[in-house]
Structures are given as C-alpha cells and as structure tokens.
Amino acid sequence: MSVTAPESTDRGLGDARRTLGAAVGFLRSIQDRQGWWQGDLETNVTMDAEDLLMREFLGIRTAEETDQAARWIRSQQRSDGTWATFAGGPGDLSTTIEAWVALRLAGDAVTEPHMRAAEKFCRAEGGIERSRVFTRIWLALFGLWSWDDLPDMPPELIFLPKWFPLNVYDWSCWARQTVVPLTIVATLRPSRPLPFGVDELLSGAEPEPFDPPWTWAGAFQRLDVGLRAYSRRPLAALRRLAMRRGAEWILARQESDGSWGGIQPPWVYSLLALHLLGYPLDHPAVKAGIEGFERFLVRRETPEGTTRMLEACQSPVWDTCLAVTALLDADVPADDPAVVRAAEWMLGEEVTGVRGDWAVRRPGLPVGGWAFEFDNDGYPDTDDTAEVVLALRRVAHPDPDRLRAAVDRGVAWNVGMQSADGGWGAFDADNTRRIVTKLPFCDFGAVIDPPSADVTAHVVEMLAHEGLADTEACDRGVRWLLADQEPEGSWFGRWGANHVYGTGGVVPALVAAGVPVTDPAIRRAVTWLTRYQNPDGGWGEDIRSYADRSWIGRGESTPSQTAWGLLALVAAGEERSAAAERAVRYLVETQLPDGSWEEEPYTGTGFPGAFYIRYRLYRMTFPISALGRWCRAVSA
Numbered sequence: 001m002s003v004t005a006p007e008s009t010d011r012g013l014g015d016a017r018r019t020l021g022a023a024v025g026f027l028r029s030i031q032d033r034q035g036w037w038q039g040d041l042e043t044n045v046t047m048d049a050e051d052l053l054m055r056e057f058l059g060i061r062t063a064e065e066t067d068q069a070a071r072w073i074r075s076q077q078r079s080d081g082t083w084a085t086f087a088g089g090p091g092d093l094s095t096t097i098e099a100w101v102a103l104r105l106a107g108d109a110v111t112e113p114h115m116r117a118a119e120k121f122c123r124a125e126g127g128i129e130r131s132r133v134f135t136r137i138w139l140a141l142f143g144l145w146s147w148d149d150l151p152d153m154p155p156e157l158i159f160l161p162k163w164f165p166l167n168v169y170d171w172s173c174w175a176r177q178t179v180v181p182l183t184i185v186a187t188l189r190p191s192r193p194l195p196f197g198v199d200e201l202l203s204g205a206e207p208e209p210f211d212p213p214w215t216w217a218g219a220f221q222r223l224d225v226g227l228r229a230y231s232r233r234p235l236a237a238l239r240r241l242a243m244r245r246g247a248e249w250i251l252a253r254q255e256s257d258g259s260w261g262g263i264q265p266p267w268v269y270s271l272l273a274l275h276l277l278g279y280p281l282d283h284p285a286v287k288a289g290i291e292g293f294e295r296f297l298v299r300r301e302t303p304e305g306t307t308r309m310l311e312a313c314q315s316p317v318w319d320t321c322l323a324v325t326a327l328l329d330a331d332v333p334a335d336d337p338a339v340v341r342a343a344e345w346m347l348g349e350e351v352t353g354v355r356g357d358w359a360v361r362r363p364g365l366p367v368g369g370w371a372f373e374f375d376n377d378g379y380p381d382t383d384d385t386a387e388v389v390l391a392l393r394r395v396a397h398p399d400p401d402r403l404r405a406a407v408d409r410g411v412a413w414n415v416g417m418q419s420a421d422g423g424w425g426a427f428d429a430d431n432t433r434r435i436v437t438k439l440p441f442c443d444f445g446a447v448i449d450p451p452s453a454d455v456t457a458h459v460v461e462m463l464a465h466e467g468l469a470d471t472e473a474c475d476r477g478v479r480w481l482l483a484d485q486e487p488e489g490s491w492f493g494r495w496g497a498n499h500v501y502g503t504g505g506v507v508p509a510l511v512a513a514g515v516p517v518t519d520p521a522i523r524r525a526v527t528w529l530t531r532y533q534n535p536d537g538g539w540g541e542d543i544r545s546y547a548d549r550s551w552i553g554r555g556e557s558t559p560s561q562t563a564w565g566l567l568a569l570v571a572a573g574e575e576r577s578a579a580a581e582r583a584v585r586y587l588v589e590t591q592l593p594d595g596s597w598e599e600e601p602y603t604g605t606g607f608p609g610a611f612y613i614r615y616r617l618y619r620m621t622f623p624i625s626a627l628g629r630w631c632r633a634v635s636a
Contacts (some may be wrong), residue, residue, distance in 0.1 A: 012584055013634055019588045022595030024330050027323060027620050028338055030241055035345030037323040038316040039616030040298050040309075043606070045087045046095050047264055047310040051293070053138055056105060057192060058275055060290065068299065068308030070106035074097050074114065075307060081117020086543045086602040086612040093125040094135040097201055101139070104196050105363045105464070112366075120202045127203030133441045137182070141272075143191040149207075151440035154234075155183040155242035158249060167250075169360045171435045172428040172449035173379050176357070177253060177266030181273035182441075184246050187231070187239070197566045198332045212265045216438035224440050227270055247277055253357075254285055255375045258292025262373035264312045295374075298331035312606070314373050315615060317384050321370075324391040324622040329628035333348035343395040343403065346370070346388055350406050351380045358417065361429045369412030371525045381426045382417050382483045383495065385410045386458040390465060411466055414459050415473045420580035422476035423451025423484075426495070445605040452494030453484050453502045457509035464512035478513050480508055482521055489524030490553065497612070498545045499552050503529060504564025508571035517573040526572050528553070529565050530579045537582030538562035538590075539600065546608040558614075559597035562586050563622035564632060573629045575633035584630055587623050597623060 023327060031037055039087045048069045055061035076099075077083055082091025083099045100118045108115055122128070126143065128136065141146035158166035158180060211218035250270045253260055260266040271289045279286050298309045323343045351369050356378040359365065369380030370388045391411045397403040419430045431449040435443060456477050462472040485491055485506075486499070494499030507525050511517060531553070533539055538557025545551035555561075566583040574580050591597055597619040604613030 002061040002224055007539040010634075012581055013586070013631060016627050017630050018331040019591050020330050020624065020631060022591065022598075023620060023624050023627070024327060024332065024595075031338055031342070033344075035055050035341035036316045037319040037342070037455050037617060039618075039620075040313060041311045041313055041604075042309070042614040042616070043312040043611065044092075044101050044624050045076050045083050045102075046093055046309070047312050048073055050097040050138060050264070050268060051310045052105055053098075053141070053271065056194070058192075058281065058290070060281070061105075063528060065308065068206070068306050069310075070103055070108070071296050071302070071305055072307035072309050073102055075302070077114055077118070079119065081114060081119075082121045082182035082380045083118075085610065087600050087614065089123055089244045089458060089543060089612075091125075093122060094131045095127060095234035096122055097131050097135055097198075098138065100201065101144075101198065105194065110200055111282045114340075122201045123203045125203075126139055126205050128198060128201050129203055129205040129207070132443050134443075135185070139198065141185075141190055141192065143193045145245075147186065147189040147191075148228075150186065151224050152231050153441055154227055155187050155246050156234075156238060157183055158242055158245045165433060165435055166439070168206035169357065169428075170431070170433045172263065172431055173357055174263055175262050175436075175442075175447040177263075178269055179441075180246055181250055181266065181269040184243055185276060187243065187267060190276055209512055210567070216397075216435060217342060219436050220440055233476075241339070243277065247274065250274065251285055253378055254289065255376035255378065257295065258288035258290070259296075259375065259380055260289075260377040261374075262371070264296075264310065271470040272557060302530055312611075312613075315617075316374055317346065317370050317388065318372050319615075319617045319621070320346060321384065321391040322625075323617070324619040325387070326397065326624035326628070328391070329625040329632075330392050331628060331632070333396075334394055339395055340397060340473065343392055343397050346392060346393045347397075347403065347406055349374075350409070351411075354378055356380065357375065359430055361431075362416055365413065366403040366409070367419075368409035369546045370410065379427055380413070382414050382424045383426050383455045384453075384459055385414050385510050386462040389462050390458075393465065406587070407466075409470070411462065414462065415471075418473055418476070421451060423453075424477070425449040425451050426455050435449050446610075451480065453481060453491040454493050454495055454505045456480055456484075457491075460617075461505075461509035461512050464509070464514070469513045474513055474536035478510060478515065481510060482515075485521055485524065486528075489521075489526075490529030491525075493605070494608065495600075496564075497543050497605055500529075500532075500541045500561045500564050501603070502541050504561075504568045507568035508590055511571045517571075522572050525568060526574055530577075533565065533579055533582065537584075537586035539565040543602055543605075543612050546605070556601060557586060558599050558603055558619075559587060559590065560599060560618035560622045566626040567622070570626070570629045570633050575630055580630065584627065587627060596620060 016211055033333035052069050084093045085092045096118050115398050137146045140147050162169050210221045260270045296311045300307050320342050324339055327339055354377040369385040371380045372384050389407050392403055393407050417429045425431050426449055428449050436447055460477040468474050490499035490504045491502035534557045536557050539561045540557040541553055542551045544557035562583050569580045599619035602612040602614045603618055604615045606613055
C-alpha cells in the first residue's frame with residue numbers, strides 16, 4: 001500500500017474536522033421539524049412537458065400553471081436549442097420534441113429562435129419518426145401521430161398467469177405500473193386535437209426495417225403485426241373484461257397520497273386510463289391523483305418570474321437514512337435529538353400492513369421493509385431497507401425494543417427478497433426475464449429489475465453489521481459480488497453514476513463481510529480508483545458511461561463521487577494513502593462558506609441509458625460520511 005508521511009495526514013486532519021463540523025451544521029439546519037430530510041430531485045423537462053399535456057388532455061390546464069412550467073422548460077434549453085436528459089449531456093431527441101410541443105401549448109411561436117433551433121436539431125436526428133415510443137404515444141393522444149404506427153399493447157396481458165412469459169410481473173414494478181394503464185389508453189386510441197401541428201419536427205424518414213425473424217426483436221415485431229390484426233376484431237367480451245380487470249388492478253395500487261408508486265410515469269398514465277374509462281374528475285381516485293401532484297411541485301422565484309418544476313419522484317426515506325448515517329459517521333452522539341427525531345420518523349415509515357407486488361414471487365414472506373417515498377407502501381425496496389437498518393441500528397432510541405423489532409423485520413424481509421442467483425434487485429426477487437426487453441414498446445429504459453452490485457452490496461453490508469456475515473444469505477451475496485467485478489477492478493452502479501458508485505458501495509460491504517483488505521478483488525478495486533482519480537483529487541464519472549464505456553471512471557469531479565471513492569479507500573485500509581489525502585483535500589477546498597458543497601452534474605440513475613437524477617442531498621450526506629470515517633480511521 002502506498003502511504004503518505006504521518007505528519008502530512010495529521011496536518012490535513014484539522015482541516016478535515018473543521019470542514020466536517022461546518023457540513024454537519026448545514027445538514028442539521030435543513031432537517032424538517034418532523035425529523036426527515038428531503039432534497040429536491042431533479043430529472044429532465046419531460047416531466048413538466050407531460051404534466052402540461054396531461055392537464056390539457058384532462059381539460060384542467062390553467063394559464064398560471066402553463067406559464068410557470070413553460071418558464072422552467074425554457075430555462076433548461078441549451079444554447080444549441082436542445083434539451084438533455086442530464087446536466088451537460090448531449091441533446092436528446094425525444095426530450096426536445098416533448099419540450100417543443102409543451103412550449104407550443106404555452107403559446108411559443110414556431111418562428112421564435114429557440115423553437116427554430118429545437119426544430120433543426122430534431123429533424124437532423126431523424127425527427128418524430130425516430131423518437132421513443134412513449135413520445136409518439138403522447139403525440140397520438142392529440143392526433144399528432146397515428147395510433148396505427150405504434151406497437152400494439154393488448155389489455156389482455158393482464159390475464160397471463162405469473163408463470164407465463166410476458167405476464168405483467170415479468171416487468172419491473174415501475175414498468176408494470178406503466179404498462180397496465182397504457183394497454184387501456186392504447187386500446188381506446190383517443191385523439192383530442194390541438195390548435196397546432198408538428199410538421200416542423202418531421203424528417204420524412206422511412207420506418208426502420210424489421211430485425212431478422214430469428215432474433216427476439218424480429219420475432220416480436222412480427223408478433224405485433226398479428227396483435228394488430230386481433231385488435232381490429234378482438235373477442236369483445238374478453239376485451240371488456242380485460243379493461244375492467246386492468247382498471248381494478250390500477251385502483252388497487254393507488255397510494256394514500258394519490259400517486260401510483262410515487263413516480264411520475266405510472267401516475268400520469270393511470271389517470272389517463274381511468275379518465276378514458278369514464279371515471280369523472282371528481283371520482284375519489286382521480287381527484288386524489290390530480291391533487292397529489294401539488295406536493296411534487298417545486299416552485300422557485302427567478303428574475304423572469306416563478307418557475308414550476310415537477311419532481312419525477314421524492315426521496316425522503318432515502319435522504320433521511322443517509323443523513324442519519326452521515327451524522328453518526330461524523331461522531332454526532334447516537335442519542336442526539338436530531339438523530340433520534342429522524343429515527344422516530346423512519347420507524348413510522350416502516351411498511352407493516354401492505355403486501356405489495358413483491359409478494360407475487362415471495363408469497364410466504366412476512367411484510368416488512370421501507371420504501372423510498374413518503375407514501376409508497378405497495379413498493380418497499382431492498383436498497384432503502386438496507387440503508388435504513390444500517391442507520392437505525394446505531395441510534396440510541398428511547399424505545400430500543402421497538403427499534404430492534406423494526407430492524408429485525410427489515411433484515412428478515414431483505415433476506416427473503418434475495419434472488420436465486422444470490423444477488424438482490426431493488427423491488428422484486430428474480431425479476432430477470434430479459435425477453436421482456438425485446439418487446440417493441442419497451443424502449444423507455446430499464447424494464448426489469450435484476451440483481452445489481454450496488455443494491456447487493458448494501459444488503460450484504462447490512463447483514464455483516466448485524467452479525468450475519470456467516471449466514472448463507474450473506475455468503476451467497478458476497479460470492480455474487482466477487483463474480484460481478486469488472487476485469488479492471490470496478491463494479492457497475494445501477495442506481496448511481498456509475499462504476500465509482502458501484503465500487504464505492506461494494507468495497508465497504510465486502511470488507512465488512514470479512515473479505516480481507518489484501519484480497520485480490522479489493523486490491524484491484526483500489527488500483528482502479530487510484531487510476532481514475534482526477535488531478536484535483538476528486539472523482540467524477542460522466543453519465544455517458546452508461547452508453548459509452550470509454551467514459552467509465554471519467555468526468556469532472558463531484559463531491560458525492562469523490563466521497564464514494566474515499567469511502568472505498570478507507571474501507572480498504574488506504575486512509576493514509578496519497579489518493580485518500582488528495583480526496584480529503586478536494587472536499588476541504590471545494591466546500592462553500594455555508595458548509596455545503598455544490599454539485600451540478602447528475603450522479604443518480606433512474607434508468608441506465610435513458611433517465612437520470614440529481615439528488616440535491618448527495619452533495620452533503622456522502623461527503624460527511626466519507627470525511628467522518630476518514631477522520632476516525634487516521635485518528636485510530
């Protein structure tokens with residue numbers, strides 16, 4: 001191991017502790033009185049464009065909402081006229097099309113320079129003809145694209161038994177909640193014309209040819225032809241029953257806050273489906289769904305006026321458990337009022353009475369776990385549950401028996417959600433049928449939820465710290481992680497960008513589970529991290545690494561990604577290495593006067609290759625944890 005001189009590290013320790021103290025003070029200042037933390041969750045403007053289009057379709061769009069949303073959409077357009085899916089990324093065709101249509105809805109003329117610039121990009125990229133299926137579905141709702149030129153989505157899918165390929169439970173939870181209402185929408189084929197067209201965005205490109213028939217994609221393209229023929233003359237009684245069964249399925253999954261899954265895609269499509277089936281706007285489910293969006297709106301005052309951004313999701317449970325861990329890593333007392341208040345809130349968020357879709361594959365597993373959002377009892381996830389347990393188990397709660405019981409339930413639920421191969425997916429067990437990804441309408445990102453290194457690592461770390469490192473579940477998880485390591489030494493990050501995130505999560509987990517720091521897997525990871533550390537001492541990995549492997553490990557330094565790298569080095573016994581000291585120096589020198597850090601690049605992931613997230617609290621929680629663990633390690 002390469003090490004620095006002790007006096008060099010000792011000199012940096014004082015700076016690191018001062019930085020840590022300021023950061024802890026800032027984090028304390030933004031805690032809600034109820035105990036939780038929640039940072040704004042930023043994605044891209046398709047959320048806002050589709051919100052306006054949904055409101056137009058339902059007949060509830062107002063001038064004020066339109067002006068505020070349009071102001072936000074315009075503010076996110078880049079100098080080349082495009083909109084991207086993440087800050088600093090390349091222009092995205094579908095995002096730009098949806099933004100353009102939303103701005104036309106807001107009254108922007110096609111002759112305005114910013115609209116002309118967007119048109120030019122769209123045509124050059126193949127126009128609407130080459131946009132994703134979901135963009136063309138939104139256009140079809142308003143007669144701007146033909147339903148005949150979209151893949152068929154038969155509602156009879158709802159009848160397929162869970163053991164049969166392509167049943168709705170073969171999709172990930174976020175995809176199935178989107179697909180079921182979309183089968184209703186696509187079957188009813190509504191068309192509510194707008195006072196403008198989209199000819200400016202057409203390129204004249206010919207339809208792309210079918211893939212070879214011996215490929216899955218080609219086979220499903222030809223199956224789609226047959227489904228279209230059936231849809232022209234369906235079995236009427238069966239189709240009516242499928243639509244009714246689909247509506248019942250949708251209604252059964254609405255959350256108490258009016259959302260579906262706490263995320264935008266199934267939320268908007270469920271409202272559209274219910275509306276088209278005749279549910280009035282004052283029906284309790286529809287009314288709650290529309291009103292629920294208000295809590296997901298972020299309004300900001302700007303020199304140009306108020307902007308209105310719709311969050312695709314919210315992350316209070318995730319933010320809170322990471323914040324508690326950060327405070328405890330920074331040596332805040334386990335009985336500190338802020339920590340106890342947060343723990344009490346998290347205990348109240350435990351899922352205790354709802355058997356969600358996860359029970360389809362694990363019918364005998366007792367209810368437990370935590371979800372990501374305020375209200376998402378139907379879809380707890382193993383990642384949040386692991387991190388909540390890791391936080392709660394360290395808290396000196398006034399009712400330790402109650403806390404321990406919740407922790408034990410969370411551990412048991414997570415163990416029961418282990419997939420057959422030894423890893424853990426986020427929301428479901430054994431959600432691995434890749435055949436689903438070949439369907440013609442599955443071009444909107446990840447549609448299955450297989451085990452991933454980052455989630456598996458968090459569960460393994462939880463089991464290890466709970467004294468369960470010698471159990472079969474933990475051993476199988478460790479073996480899964482070791483087998484999943486990239487040849488260069490990193491791990492893929494499914495829910496965070498990207499290999500820096502995966503590696504920053506896996507190394508601490510393996511070491512906690514008993515893998516020696518001298519193990520070749522740990523040494524390869526350290527070598528990889530050292531190789532990709534930036535000259536400024538930080539780490540950064542551009543989102544483009546999901547689509548282009550040449551970007552793996554490369555990008556401008558960010559506080560959160562630097563913290564992930566530092567967490568791995570400290571766990572690997574490299575706290576006194578030159579690489580660790582340089583990372584600490586980066587965090588010290590980039591801290592702002594108020595104790596926070598700024599982070600413009602997106603470092604969170606929704607769908608690799610398609611949908612990305614800027615978690616506004618990652619810039620705080622991970623650096624605090626990393627600095628706290630480093631200070632403790634070098635002081636030992």
